[in-house]
Structures are given as C-alpha cells and as structure tokens.
Amino acid sequence: MKVVNKVRIIFLPAIILPIFLMVVSIAALSVGYIRTTNENIYSNGIEGFANPLKTMNNETKSCFNDLKRSAIENPAAFEDADYLKRINQRLKEKESYLVIRKGKTIIYRGTKEDHTETEKKLPRFGSEISSQDSGVFLGKPENFLVKQQDFQYTDGSKGSAFILTDLETVLPHYKNIISQVFFSIVAILILTSFLLSWFMYSEFIRPLKKLKEGADRIKEGNLDDDVEINSKDEIGELCASFNAMRAELKESIEARIIYEKQNRDLISNISHDLKTPITAIKGYVEGIMDGVADTPEKMDRYIKTIYNKANDMDVLINELSLYSKIDSNIIPYNFRKIDINAYFKDCVDEIGSDLEQKGMMFSYSNYCSANVAVMADPEQLKRVMNNIINNACKYTNKAKGKVSITLKELDRKIQVAIKDNGIGISKEDLPNIFRRTYRADMSRNSAGGSGLGLSICKKIIEEHGGEIWAESRLRSGTTIFFTLNKIADTQEEESNE
Structure with a gap:
C-alpha cells in the first residue's frame, strides 16, 4: 500500500474510532445504571444525558x-x-x-x-x-x-x-455518570492517540530510524550490512534504493582500493625497472670516467650499452605514459575501415623481418576471404601486435624461438591468434596476465619491461569492441587470441542493394 493511502486511512479511525468507542461506553454505562437504579430515568440513554428534564417527564x-x-x-x-x-x-x-x-x-x-x-x-x-x-x-x-x-x-x-x-x-446520578463518561472519553482519546502513534511509529518513524542507522554505519565506514525493512510502499522502495547505493558504494570503494594498490605496485615496479638501466648506465659512465674503457673497442661497447639501456628507459617511460592515457580514456583513436588481408600482409612483412634479425622463426596463415574489412585504428592495432610479439621474444627459453600468426574468419568477427613456443604461463597465473601488475607478481627475471604490454593490449581491443584472451601450458608456449568486428564489404553492400 502506498504511503499516501496509509496517511489517508489514518484519518478514518482517527474520527470514527473515538466516536464509536464513546457511544459504546455511554451505552454500557447506561445499562449499568439501569440495572442499579431500578430502571429509572437513565433508561433513556444518551437522550437522557442531553435533556434530563424531558427524560424525567417521560418517566412519569x-x-x-x-x-x-x-x-x-x-x-x-x-x-x-x-x-x-x-x-x-x-x-x-x-x-x-x-x-x-x-x-x-x-x-x-x-x-x-x-x-x-x-x-x-x-x-x-x-x-x-x-x-x-x-x-x-x-x-x-x-x-x-x-x-x-x-x-x-x-x-x-x-x-x-x-x-x-x-x-x-436525581442530579447526583447525572453528575456521577457524566463524570464517568468524561473519563471514559478521555481514556478513549488516549487509547486512540496511542494506537495511531504506534501505527505512525511502526509505519514511518521506525523505518526512518533504521535508514538513519544505516547512514551512520556508512559514515563510520561499515558498508557490509543492509537495512532490513519489510515494506512494499515508498519507504520500502527507498530502502531498496539505499541498499543498492550501499552495495554500489562498497564495490566502488573496493575497486578504488584495488586500483590504488595496483598503482602503488605499478610505481614500485616501474621504479625497480628504471633503477636497473640507470644503475647500468651509471656503472658504465663511471668506468669511462675512471679510464676502464682504455681501448677503442671497450669504449665503443660501453657507449652502445649505455645507449641500449637509455632506449630501455625510454620504452618504459613511453609505455607508462601510454597506459596512463589509455586508463584515463584520453588517448585519441582514429578508427577507419581497413582491409584485413592487405593490413596484415604489411604487418607480417615488418614483423617477419624483425624476428629474423632476432633469430626467431616466423609463420603466417590467413583463412579469411577476400575483401574482409574491419573498423579499427591501424596504429593502435599495430601496437597490440608488437606488444604480443615482444612478449613472445622476451619470454622464450628455446634455442630457436617460434612465432606464428593465424587469421580466421568467424560469423561476424575476425579472430587473430599469435602463438609462441616460450616458457608458457602456469594455470594459476593465466587469469591474471592482462592485469597491469602481472609481471611483478611473477619472479622477476632479466627480461625487463614494465609489465604493461598485455594490459595495454586489453584496453585497446576492448575499445575496438573485441575480446582478448590467452591459452598456455607451462614450458610449452602461449597463444594470445583477440577478435575484431567485421563490417560488410562495399561491393557486397552494393550488390545487396
């Protein structure tokens, strides 16, 4: 029942109940006096109280x-x-x-x-x-x-x-019964007031007190307990909204705590990763200053090492800057229609050349039909490919590393699979590899990097409306899958028209 209807109904007993109880009490008192006064003038009931002279006239x-x-x-x-x-x-x-x-x-x-x-x-x-x-x-x-x-x-x-x-x-009897009627009326009014007050308290005041207690708990930081009000009116709806707000607030705070922890871990990881090349650079610079590099060959090796470590630092800083932009949704995307076959042919030519220089084997398979297109940002999509390939190169323990790229055409999507034969990922760690602090959770190794690569890939693919996931076996390699949404080919659209 709605609150407004309850309030309206309150006025009904507030008026009728006192009147009804007063009539009953007067009638009861009248019957009592009839029995104790030999059916005298009080047998005329309420009319007798209102006009005693008329009553006594009627009696005689x-x-x-x-x-x-x-x-x-x-x-x-x-x-x-x-x-x-x-x-x-x-x-x-x-x-x-x-x-x-x-x-x-x-x-x-x-x-x-x-x-x-x-x-x-x-x-x-x-x-x-x-x-x-x-x-x-x-x-x-x-x-x-x-x-x-x-x-x-x-x-x-x-x-x-x-x-x-x-x-x-005769009059003393009237005075006595009138006083009793008066006290009965007062008692009835008190009883009615008590009943209405109890109704108001149980229906309105008590739920509001519970809501206040719930708000106080939230203010004190306790977000675990719901406010329990078994009502289907507006107050019940308010309570349901309050509990939903509490649950969302709790989830928001828990997510913020996790986010802040990840930020602290990320800063710690980046600091550690920056410290490694800085320490190396500092050591080689001190060697040059102390005259350790006393031959042209040593000097050339020291300078190349310093240059490479500076490049590693630059990559770390660029990844952190990029992730910050992606995480804040301020990175610009330039979506346009691209032909899958032509785009990946250019990508694999470049990737194959790079992998060949690193001594890695590379293969490419394309099972997509001609003129298949997707809506994507070519630059960001290339970043996804490079991040996954770089991870495959970093975490390989084979004498001859292998990387393969396979394209498949699904119903409304294009699936890309990038497979390596590296060290693989344990079953326990696999669900976490797209978290930005994943690498920091593993034992640190000499591979370097910020650990943000797969997290950046996940955000970019999600912005494209696709999905990304991984399959892996320890010491047997890893396969990263991601999907892109197809769009109709221009010629097919024109033929359909």
Missing part, C-alpha cells in the same frame, strides 16, 4: 396519563386512598411522589419528607401547565419538577393532582 408520563384519565372519567378516584397509594407507589420508583390538593388544602401527600415551602408554591387551579405532561421547574427553595392535573370533586369543589419529582436525588 404513564402515571400522569392515569391521573388525567381519572380526572375525566372518574373524579371520585381522587378520594380513594387505595388508588392514590397505588399511583404514589409507582411514582416512588421514579424518584417522585403524589400530592392532592382540594381547594387550597393539601389532603394527600405521598412522602414523609417536609417540602412545605415548595408545596406552597404549587401552581393554582387552572394554571397554564394544567393537564400538560411537560411539567414546570420550581427552583426555589428546592429543585422540583411539577406536573399538574386539575379536576372537580363529586361535590363540585376544585381539586388538583400534582406529581413532584425531586431533582436533588
């Missing part, structure tokens, strides 16, 4: 109707003591009593209590309230509700029958 209505009927049909009944006693007995149950007046004299009084002052103020014969069941309120000196029924005796004298209800005995 049946007795008053009997008096009215006797006044019309049988006035002699007012002289019958048994009749008056029966009426008065019924009135006692209503906290009332009967008074009969003949002329100006009270001839019957249904109570032993002294209400003389009140009885002196009873309305005269023929007053406005005579024969009306609504009654009149007498407030001084006592609180009474009075109903009057006039009649004539059999001897023609005037008489009046009065029903007097003592409000002093």
Whole structure:
C-alpha cells in the first residue's frame, strides 16, 4: 500500500474510532445504571444525558396519563386512598411522589419528607401547565419538577393532582455518570492517540530510524550490512534504493582500493625497472670516467650499452605514459575501415623481418576471404601486435624461438591468434596476465619491461569492441587470441542493394 493511502486511512479511525468507542461506553454505562437504579430515568440513554428534564417527564408520563384519565372519567378516584397509594407507589420508583390538593388544602401527600415551602408554591387551579405532561421547574427553595392535573370533586369543589419529582436525588446520578463518561472519553482519546502513534511509529518513524542507522554505519565506514525493512510502499522502495547505493558504494570503494594498490605496485615496479638501466648506465659512465674503457673497442661497447639501456628507459617511460592515457580514456583513436588481408600482409612483412634479425622463426596463415574489412585504428592495432610479439621474444627459453600468426574468419568477427613456443604461463597465473601488475607478481627475471604490454593490449581491443584472451601450458608456449568486428564489404553492400 502506498504511503499516501496509509496517511489517508489514518484519518478514518482517527474520527470514527473515538466516536464509536464513546457511544459504546455511554451505552454500557447506561445499562449499568439501569440495572442499579431500578430502571429509572437513565433508561433513556444518551437522550437522557442531553435533556434530563424531558427524560424525567417521560418517566412519569404513564402515571400522569392515569391521573388525567381519572380526572375525566372518574373524579371520585381522587378520594380513594387505595388508588392514590397505588399511583404514589409507582411514582416512588421514579424518584417522585403524589400530592392532592382540594381547594387550597393539601389532603394527600405521598412522602414523609417536609417540602412545605415548595408545596406552597404549587401552581393554582387552572394554571397554564394544567393537564400538560411537560411539567414546570420550581427552583426555589428546592429543585422540583411539577406536573399538574386539575379536576372537580363529586361535590363540585376544585381539586388538583400534582406529581413532584425531586431533582436533588436525581442530579447526583447525572453528575456521577457524566463524570464517568468524561473519563471514559478521555481514556478513549488516549487509547486512540496511542494506537495511531504506534501505527505512525511502526509505519514511518521506525523505518526512518533504521535508514538513519544505516547512514551512520556508512559514515563510520561499515558498508557490509543492509537495512532490513519489510515494506512494499515508498519507504520500502527507498530502502531498496539505499541498499543498492550501499552495495554500489562498497564495490566502488573496493575497486578504488584495488586500483590504488595496483598503482602503488605499478610505481614500485616501474621504479625497480628504471633503477636497473640507470644503475647500468651509471656503472658504465663511471668506468669511462675512471679510464676502464682504455681501448677503442671497450669504449665503443660501453657507449652502445649505455645507449641500449637509455632506449630501455625510454620504452618504459613511453609505455607508462601510454597506459596512463589509455586508463584515463584520453588517448585519441582514429578508427577507419581497413582491409584485413592487405593490413596484415604489411604487418607480417615488418614483423617477419624483425624476428629474423632476432633469430626467431616466423609463420603466417590467413583463412579469411577476400575483401574482409574491419573498423579499427591501424596504429593502435599495430601496437597490440608488437606488444604480443615482444612478449613472445622476451619470454622464450628455446634455442630457436617460434612465432606464428593465424587469421580466421568467424560469423561476424575476425579472430587473430599469435602463438609462441616460450616458457608458457602456469594455470594459476593465466587469469591474471592482462592485469597491469602481472609481471611483478611473477619472479622477476632479466627480461625487463614494465609489465604493461598485455594490459595495454586489453584496453585497446576492448575499445575496438573485441575480446582478448590467452591459452598456455607451462614450458610449452602461449597463444594470445583477440577478435575484431567485421563490417560488410562495399561491393557486397552494393550488390545487396
């Protein structure tokens, strides 16, 4: 359920629940007083609380109707003591009593209590309230509700029958029940407030507190624990987004830590690799300065060695600069359509010549059809080829090294395989050879280099939309594979059109 719908639903019990509980409590209290007060005036329930005078009028209505009927049909009944006693007995149950007046004299009084002052103020014969069941309120000196029924005796004298209800005995009951209703209403409001507060806390406050605790954990560097909120509303969606953010942040930090470690390793490796030629250069220069190179042949050998070591340093620095540009995605690529057959023919001619000078055997096989083209940067693609070939030359332990290049045409790709017969790579190290610190993880040897060659190849091939991988067996050689995406030949496109 959406949060907005929950908020709307909250208003429904906030209004209906208190009203419902108040009605139930008042009804329950009314039933309780009905049982304890002999079904007196409280049997009128809520209406009785709102208008007690009307309630008391209704309670004595049946007795008053009997008096009215006797006044019309049988006035002699007012002289019958048994009749008056029966009426008065019924009135006692209503906290009332009967008074009969003949002329100006009270001839019957249904109570032993002294209400003389009140009885002196009873309305005269023929007053406005005579024969009306609504009654009149007498407030001084006592609180009474009075109903009057006039009649004539059999001897023609005037008489009046009065029903007097003592409000002093009734009002305390009202005050008691009203106070209880008041406290019931307060208790109901407190209960309702508690229930709504609990609902608000469980649905809104508690999830927000959990999210805050999760944010505090992230601030303290703890990125391992998710925030668990079992909700399918907007807060649940917020929690899911928060957990996804935490996971991505953790991955980002872990990747940054690995990246920084690799950078430190790379700097350490480059420093070590630069230190080796610098030490050699320094040693040979000191030999020249000390006069060790005392013959033209020694001097020529020293100078050539210094030159070669300076070239090694230049290669290291160039590779590091290139990798930095590739890693930062700032190296420019000049992609264009190139013919695979023509391009690799030029490459293998140059590569074959270089390998021949180094005493390496070279072979080339091309299984691609004519007019096969790819979209590539010729210069960067050549760099990939040279890096792989150079690695093959560096890590060979055979008297006669071999390198072969094989081209295959796949469905939508061109696959290039460069194979050597060098020292090979162990099964454990094979998955890591395209990491930039791979060579530093192996035992260092005299091959030299920055260890960035295959890492640079991987980035260049990925920028071309291809894949690169390796297969190798220890002491049996290594094969590096990479793929390039084919594009349709111009003539084929025109023929298709």
